[in-house]
Amino acid sequence: MTLVCGWLLYGWIVAVQTKTKKTLAKPNIRNVVVVDGVRTPFLLSGTSYKDLMPHDLARAALTGLLHRTSVPKEVVDYIIFGTVIQEVKTSNVAREAALGAGFSDKTPAHTVTMACISANQAMTTGVGLIASGQCDVIVAGGVELMSDVPIRHSRKMRKLMLDLNKAKSMGQRLSLISKFRLNFLAPELPAVAEFSTSETMGHSADRLAAAFAVSRLEQDEYALRSHSLAKKAQDEGLLSDIVPFKVPGKDTVTKDNGIRPSSLEQMAKLKPAFIKPYGTVTAANSSFLTDGASAILIMAEEKALAMGYKPKAYLRDFMYVSQDPKDQLLLGPTYATPKVLEKAGLTMNDIDAFEFHEAFSGQILANFKAMDSDWFAENYMGRKTKVGLPPLEKFNNWGGSLSLGHPFGATGCRLVMAAANRLRKEGGQYGLVAACAAGGQGHAMIVEAYPK
Numbered sequence: 001m002t003l004v005c006g007w008l009l010y011g012w013i014v015a016v017q018t019k020t021k022k023t024l025a026k027p028n029i030r031n032v033v034v035v036d037g038v039r040t041p042f043l044l045s046g047t048s049y050k051d052l053m054p055h056d057l058a059r060a061a062l063t064g065l066l067h068r069t070s071v072p073k074e075v076v077d078y079i080i081f082g083t084v085i086q087e088v089k090t091s092n093v094a095r096e097a098a099l100g101a102g103f104s105d106k107t108p109a110h111t112v113t114m115a116c117i118s119a120n121q122a123m124t125t126g127v128g129l130i131a132s133g134q135c136d137v138i139v140a141g142g143v144e145l146m147s148d149v150p151i152r153h154s155r156k157m158r159k160l161m162l163d164l165n166k167a168k169s170m171g172q173r174l175s176l177i178s179k180f181r182l183n184f185l186a187p188e189l190p191a192v193a194e195f196s197t198s199e200t201m202g203h204s205a206d207r208l209a210a211a212f213a214v215s216r217l218e219q220d221e222y223a224l225r226s227h228s229l230a231k232k233a234q235d236e237g238l239l240s241d242i243v244p245f246k247v248p249g250k251d252t253v254t255k256d257n258g259i260r261p262s263s264l265e266q267m268a269k270l271k272p273a274f275i276k277p278y279g280t281v282t283a284a285n286s287s288f289l290t291d292g293a294s295a296i297l298i299m300a301e302e303k304a305l306a307m308g309y310k311p312k313a314y315l316r317d318f319m320y321v322s323q324d325p326k327d328q329l330l331l332g333p334t335y336a337t338p339k340v341l342e343k344a345g346l347t348m349n350d351i352d353a354f355e356f357h358e359a360f361s362g363q364i365l366a367n368f369k370a371m372d373s374d375w376f377a378e379n380y381m382g383r384k385t386k387v388g389l390p391p392l393e394k395f396n397n398w399g400g401s402l403s404l405g406h407p408f409g410a411t412g413c414r415l416v417m418a419a420a421n422r423l424r425k426e427g428g429q430y431g432l433v434a435a436c437a438a439g440g441q442g443h444a445m446i447v448e449a450y451p452k
Helices: 002-020 054-069 093-100 118-131 155-166 170-177 201-211 216-235 264-268 301-306 332-344 361-371 374-380 411-426
Strands: 032-039 078-082 109-112 137-145 290-300 313-322 353-356 430-437 441-449
Touching: 032 054, 032 118, 032 301, 032 411, 054 093, 054 137, 054 290, 078 093, 078 118, 093 109, 093 137, 109 118, 118 137, 118 290, 118 313, 118 411, 118 441, 137 411, 155 170, 201 361, 216 264, 216 361, 290 301, 290 411, 313 332, 313 411, 332 361, 332 430, 332 441, 353 411, 361 374, 411 430, 411 441
Parallel strands: 078 109, 078 137, 353 430
Antiparallel strands: 032 290, 032 313, 137 290, 313 441, 430 441
């Protein structure tokens, strides 16, 4: 009887352990792991990276990843990078950076763009290639250089120049030149605006904050939290994904330079940046234009173990969503979070580390209010109940895009590495990465800590 009871008790203990430590592995699907990831320091645009080109930063991230992981270049099956505002000379920046970093010219590479979730798309494309058995080893990443963005001639000027290039006689050239007007010389500047609505993201953030009654003080307080946590993480050496970058002709850059904890009094003095004079979005509670690149090494688990690696995390279920780009441009996390949790069979209570992209304080706080609203869930999402509020003590504990910076194409990898590194440091099992993006799109993904 004692032996039976003992076995019953043992079976109960094992069952409890299995329940609390369940893995999200799926039968007949390969496990995809993150071996490690790096990024260049993220810098305010117009500072130390201003004379570089995007592929220079991307190459630095790739070189840093090679150095960090010692992965043989010939083992990498495919390279995928995200970017948003493309340099026309290096439109496939993944390929140019790979060649510059010394990868074999036999290693294919392509570039994806999905606004602020471009690196997320690069990673999940890699997950698909590995899970389907097409590849074993993928390098994914992203890059953005906001210090130098393409400025075009006006369309009329472009047309005139192209026609002149085709003109076969002096008469044709003179006829075309006679059509020239001074206003043809007005340049077309790139704008961080929606093509479908002609509205900048800052305007959308301001309207979203107003719609959810997020005050200016709440936004400033959240921004101060982001900068303070980032400074603490920086001082404690927790931002271990950063690799130093020797800028040609300049000093070696070793840390992010946009982390600037201020005070609520100083922040309150700033004027609205978009909707004047009554808006609540300011330079202090918005992410800043940033230069930077990131890269991450992902593998099939069996390949990583065969090569002697100890992975940091599994990349598990993910979800992409799209909404109305006018009124719900920045609500991607609200829509994606419950879907990815259901897909993974988890609840908000199971998540140990939340890493959300911070485009604006108002955007984060509006998402919080939407996620915590049964009314919003029922009327906009077709759900019976709200998904719930992420606990602040688990949320972006090492800072976020407001303080660390947001190179559009590179942020996704930073989010995943922050989640993976936090899980290892804090002893958690599940991380949830989420982000909004231009076009009214969004992404969420579950990161699971690799067992120690």
